[in-house]
Amino acid sequence: MRLSGFKALVTFIFILGMSSAFAQEMDRIKVVNNNFVKADGQLIVFRGYSTSDPDKLESQGYWNKAYFEEIKKWGANIVRFPIHPPAWSKRGKENYLKLLDQGIKWAGDLGMYVIIDWHSIGNLRTAMYQSDIYDTNLKQTYDFWRTIGVRYGKNPVVAFYELYNEPTTYDNTLGTATWEQWKVLNEEMITIVRANGGEGIPLVAGFNWAYDLTPVKDNPIEAEGIGYVCHPYPQKREAPWEDKWTADWGFVKEKYPVILTEIGFCGPEDPGAHRPVISDETYGEAITNYCDQRNISYVVWVFDQQWAPRLYTDDNYTPSRHGKFFKKKLNSY
Amino acid sequence: MRLSGFKALVTFIFILGMSSAFAQEMDRIKVVNNNFVKADGQLIVFRGYSTSDPDKLESQGYWNKAYFEEIKKWGANIVRFPIHPPAWSKRGKENYLKLLDQGIKWAGDLGMYVIIDWHSIGNLRTAMYQSDIYDTNLKQTYDFWRTIGVRYGKNPVVAFYELYNEPTTYDNTLGTATWEQWKVLNEEMITIVRANGGEGIPLVAGFNWAYDLTPVKDNPIEAEGIGYVCHPYPQKREAPWEDKWTADWGFVKEKYPVILTEIGFCGPEDPGAHRPVISDETYGEAITNYCDQRNISYVVWVFDQQWAPRLYTDDNYTPSRHGKFFKKKLNSY
Amino acid sequence: MRLSGFKALVTFIFILGMSSAFAQEMDRIKVVNNNFVKADGQLIVFRGYSTSDPDKLESQGYWNKAYFEEIKKWGANIVRFPIHPPAWSKRGKENYLKLLDQGIKWAGDLGMYVIIDWHSIGNLRTAMYQSDIYDTNLKQTYDFWRTIGVRYGKNPVVAFYELYNEPTTYDNTLGTATWEQWKVLNEEMITIVRANGGEGIPLVAGFNWAYDLTPVKDNPIEAEGIGYVCHPYPQKREAPWEDKWTADWGFVKEKYPVILTEIGFCGPEDPGAHRPVISDETYGEAITNYCDQRNISYVVWVFDQQWAPRLYTDDNYTPSRHGKFFKKKLNSY
Numbered sequence: 001m002r003l004s005g006f007k008a009l010v011t012f013i014f015i016l017g018m019s020s021a022f023a024q025e026m027d028r029i030k031v032v033n034n035n036f037v038k039a040d041g042q043l044i045v046f047r048g049y050s051t052s053d054p055d056k057l058e059s060q061g062y063w064n065k066a067y068f069e070e071i072k073k074w075g076a077n078i079v080r081f082p083i084h085p086p087a088w089s090k091r092g093k094e095n096y097l098k099l100l101d102q103g104i105k106w107a108g109d110l111g112m113y114v115i116i117d118w119h120s121i122g123n124l125r126t127a128m129y130q131s132d133i134y135d136t137n138l139k140q141t142y143d144f145w146r147t148i149g150v151r152y153g154k155n156p157v158v159a160f161y162e163l164y165n166e167p168t169t170y171d172n173t174l175g176t177a178t179w180e181q182w183k184v185l186n187e188e189m190i191t192i193v194r195a196n197g198g199e200g201i202p203l204v205a206g207f208n209w210a211y212d213l214t215p216v217k218d219n220p221i222e223a224e225g226i227g228y229v230c231h232p233y234p235q236k237r238e239a240p241w242e243d244k245w246t247a248d249w250g251f252v253k254e255k256y257p258v259i260l261t262e263i264g265f266c267g268p269e270d271p272g273a274h275r276p277v278i279s280d281e282t283y284g285e286a287i288t289n290y291c292d293q294r295n296i297s298y299v300v301w302v303f304d305q306q307w308a309p310r311l312y313t314d315d316n317y318t319p320s321r322h323g324k325f326f327k328k329k330l331n332s333y
Numbered sequence: 334m335r336l337s338g339f340k341a342l343v344t345f346i347f348i349l350g351m352s353s354a355f356a357q358e359m360d361r362i363k364v365v366n367n368n369f370v371k372a373d374g375q376l377i378v379f380r381g382y383s384t385s386d387p388d389k390l391e392s393q394g395y396w397n398k399a400y401f402e403e404i405k406k407w408g409a410n411i412v413r414f415p416i417h418p419p420a421w422s423k424r425g426k427e428n429y430l431k432l433l434d435q436g437i438k439w440a441g442d443l444g445m446y447v448i449i450d451w452h453s454i455g456n457l458r459t460a461m462y463q464s465d466i467y468d469t470n471l472k473q474t475y476d477f478w479r480t481i482g483v484r485y486g487k488n489p490v491v492a493f494y495e496l497y498n499e500p501t502t503y504d505n506t507l508g509t510a511t512w513e514q515w516k517v518l519n520e521e522m523i524t525i526v527r528a529n530g531g532e533g534i535p536l537v538a539g540f541n542w543a544y545d546l547t548p549v550k551d552n553p554i555e556a557e558g559i560g561y562v563c564h565p566y567p568q569k570r571e572a573p574w575e576d577k578w579t580a581d582w583g584f585v586k587e588k589y590p591v592i593l594t595e596i597g598f599c600g601p602e603d604p605g606a607h608r609p610v611i612s613d614e615t616y617g618e619a620i621t622n623y624c625d626q627r628n629i630s631y632v633v634w635v636f637d638q639q640w641a642p643r644l645y646t647d648d649n650y651t652p653s654r655h656g657k658f659f660k661k662k663l664n665s666y
Numbered sequence: 667m668r669l670s671g672f673k674a675l676v677t678f679i680f681i682l683g684m685s686s687a688f689a690q691e692m693d694r695i696k697v698v699n700n701n702f703v704k705a706d707g708q709l710i711v712f713r714g715y716s717t718s719d720p721d722k723l724e725s726q727g728y729w730n731k732a733y734f735e736e737i738k739k740w741g742a743n744i745v746r747f748p749i750h751p752p753a754w755s756k757r758g759k760e761n762y763l764k765l766l767d768q769g770i771k772w773a774g775d776l777g778m779y780v781i782i783d784w785h786s787i788g789n790l791r792t793a794m795y796q797s798d799i800y801d802t803n804l805k806q807t808y809d810f811w812r813t814i815g816v817r818y819g820k821n822p823v824v825a826f827y828e829l830y831n832e833p834t835t836y837d838n839t840l841g842t843a844t845w846e847q848w849k850v851l852n853e854e855m856i857t858i859v860r861a862n863g864g865e866g867i868p869l870v871a872g873f874n875w876a877y878d879l880t881p882v883k884d885n886p887i888e889a890e891g892i893g894y895v896c897h898p899y900p901q902k903r904e905a906p907w908e909d910k911w912t913a914d915w916g917f918v919k920e921k922y923p924v925i926l927t928e929i930g931f932c933g934p935e936d937p938g939a940h941r942p943v944i945s946d947e948t949y950g951e952a953i954t955n956y957c958d959q960r961n962i963s964y965v966v967w968v969f970d971q972q973w974a975p976r977l978y979t980d981d982n983y984t985p986s987r988h989g990k991f992f993k994k995k996l997n998s999y
């Protein structure tokens with residue numbers, strides 16, 4: 001079918017209107033004091049979901065707009081892309097960027113912000129990782145943030161750069177690293193992404209798989225306009241959690257913005273159940289209340305039917321126990 | 334043939350008896366003061382042989398129990414496996430480990446302990462090596478010790494982790510390295526192998542191809558329960574050697590255990606003769622007497638008919654001049 | 667044809683005579699105070715041209731004696747070989763060295779000295795480069811200088827080792843590096859090339875694409891017998907240039923030898939014109955006069971018909987505007 005000139009024009013304006021409607025909402029998010037704010041200075045608290053690796057989703061045929069529409073239906077205003085370094089290498093930088101271009105477009109069109117997450121686990125200083133799927137090195141990591149800065153630095157949809165998913169020495173099995181050493185590497189990454197045009201907010205995590213932020217008290221990252229990350233899975237600490245959370249990472253929110261880029265739980269009966277994620281809805285209530293009282297943002301792991309703790313169980317996005325809790329919660333805001 | 338139940342049981346018990354006989358002897362070796370000791374605190378002095386690279390031996394059809402039985406006949410209570418990093422890479426970690434599994438089993442069954450030796454020569458700090466067969470880097474080296482810790486950490490047969498065969502700047506042709514810098518790398522390797530379950534004894538070498546231990550006097554490695562290595566080949570110093578040996582490395586034995594993981598000699602007429610190994614039996618007498626007077630352990634290089642100085646000359650294990658000396662000596666204890 | 671004994675002898679002596687004529691001229695160049703000098707202590711100022719990458723020239727059929735004869739005709743007493751690390755990797759060390767063997771022979775036979783230039787642009791500390799054609803790392807760089815030291819260290823034709831073409835953090839887009847950090851890397855490279863027999867003169871460049879030598883004032887490289895490099899392309903500063911040049915790098919010549927291993931210009935209309943090389947003959951006059959007044963050596967970029975600013979436009983070596991200026995100038999000394 002060929003549209004007549006008039007119809008085509010109308011359609012074009014309609015599409016343009018839709019885009020600009022969202023474009024208006026997609027402010028450049030900034031840090032003011034201990035909060036994330038929109039262009040008008042208004043506080044914004046992020047709640048959303050982490051996708052699985054875009055490379056995996058694309059390979060399985062799920063990397064499409066419908067997937068993002070579903071995430072939107074689940075109440076998200078943000079979506080996180082966990083990019084595994086070997087997937088980045090295997091697909092090749094240029095091809096992987098095409099996936100990100102698509103995902104960022106779909107998210108932005110739906111009014112959702114994006115976190116780019118360099119999804120490695122281990123000790124970047126010694127180049128030792130929890131397993132081969134997290135393998136990278138300083139050169140590749142620096143080059144990744146250069147690439148992201150150049151490609152998406154001016155795009156307000158890409159609100160956050162999560163510099164390194166989960167730093168850990170794994171009780172020194174991955175060699176040693178001090179906070180001082182880790183801090184220097186983060187400051188270098190921040191410098192690089194910003195020098196390459198990155199106007200988004202760098203996010204910094206601490207050791208113990210992004211749980212421990214205690215060194216921030218005396219020795220914060222020397223950079224303005226950043227946020228701190230925590231992944232407070234239920235079994236990192238015994239319930240009642242609140243005081244421990246405050247001591248371990250919650251105190252940071254008194255001075256800096258905090259976003260929990262991974263939370264979640266599953267019952268012991270759920271597929272893939274593993275320490276430290278096994279718990280129940282009491283954890284869900286506790287962590288979301290804790291965040292709500294303090295305007296702490298959070299992202300739930302993981303919008304996939306295979307990775308654990310999964311949020312849904314099939315191609316119809318039927319919520320898991322975990323998924324039911326968060327779908328309801330995020331739609332309640 | 335199918336064994337009757339009774340015969341099978343008897344056979345099983347017999348095999349079990351053989352294994353446990355040796356299993357009893359294979360204590361976890363420990364460091365007490367300046368000595369290696371068995372479980373009952375009794376001093377043990379090691380004397381044995383270095384194999385050639387297990388990868389080479391397997392490729393040539395020599396990696397079998399008969400080879401280890403021959404080593405045992407030559408009076409050894411220890412055997413050293415020199416693993417060349419490129420051989421480790423080429424064969425692949427999993428396949429190389431299978432060779433080590435076999436060798437450790439054969440050694441243990443014969444009551445011999447094992448030294449795992451990361452057989453590189455050069456400057457690990459600058460990643461420059463004496464030749465390509467010694468090429469490695471920090472990442473691979475750390476990963477090697479993680480792998481060894483995980484795989485053999487609880488196996489008492491694997492008594493020693495020789496962290497790096499022969500450190501040398503080769504008169505700065507391989508770039509510079511200070512003892513301070515080298516010390517830090519050793520301490521990191523010790524931390525890694527232990528964090529990964531390694532209960533064996535890490536062995537640390539000094540510069541000048543594992544000859545010079547003088548910096549240990551003022552600046553020893555900061556780790557308990559380790560030993561020091563020296564490779565005092567005859568031409569490292571002019572005879573008479575004793576006072577020079579004491580000044581260069583022997584003094585270390587007053588405070589710490591010492592094991593000479595490579596000694597040996599050959600006449601100038603022997604195949605592969607090269608500095609610093611050319612000498613005669615007077616060296617053999619000198620070095621073994623020096624060790625015996627001080628309970629210093631030693632390992633003779635090399636149980637192979639091609640590498641130099643070779644200990645035997647043919648498939649019948651006919652001793653070379655060098656081999657005759659040490660076969661007799663080790664059988665004299 | 668078989669030469670009679672006499673004719674063969676005459677021919678041999680004639681060839682020998684030609685070689686030795688030049689051999690006499692090819693002194694080992696040394697540093698005395700702030701100058702380069704010949705064996706008799708006489709000052710020598712170098713003026714010549716940079717080839718394009720020998721790998722490129724060979725691939726296009728231009729790597730031959732005629733090319734060097736042409737350079738000689740253009741008044742050069744020195745020629746510079748810019749070796750791109752990926753070309754070095756791709757062709758393989760042994761094959762690339764054969765090209766250098768040839769080029770050094772042709773240059774030497776014509777009485778021209780050679781600069782070996784490790785032609786990378788970027789931040790060697792973070793291993794981030796301006797583009798992939800400059801990609802290298804510390805290990806490869808150290809190994810390169812080891813290789814050059816071993817191969818050409820005693821050959822007086824190879825007068826200079828230009829350690830690293832153009833250091834730059836590119837406004838931190840390539841990560842950070844301080845002069846202190848860069849200095850340490852240069853000192854390591856100097857140690858390596860010399861330890862491997864390199865009797866030539868190491869050349870050290872500063873940041874801002876080898877423009878800025880201001881840190882040399884308070885913190886010079888700790889090594890004797892070296893020279894400093896600058897690439898003062900016209901647009902690095904606004905005319906009039908002289909006082910700025912003195913402040914930025916010319917002051918160094920008061921204490922140390924200086925060689926501008928890249929100068930040149932092209933009009934905005936010339937192919938490949940790009941910042942910072944666009945200018946005209948006034949720049950040519952200014953920079954050569956500046957050098958002549960101070961006995962500063964210089965090398966013009968680039969003796970190629972494709973790379974910019976090109977010195978000639980076709981296979982007949984027809985000079986470009988840029989080429990006309992320098993061909994005349996160099997033939998005027």
Ligand SMILES: [Mg+2]
Binds near residue numbers: 169170
């Ligand atoms: Mg940790």
Ligand SMILES: [Mg+2]
Binds near residue numbers: 262301
């Ligand atoms: Mg996780």
Ligand SMILES: [Mg+2]
Binds near residue numbers: 500501540541
């Ligand atoms: Mg040395």
Ligand SMILES: [Mg+2]
Binds near residue numbers: 634
């Ligand atoms: Mg040796």
Ligand SMILES: [Mg+2]
Binds near residue numbers: 833834875
């Ligand atoms: Mg710079």
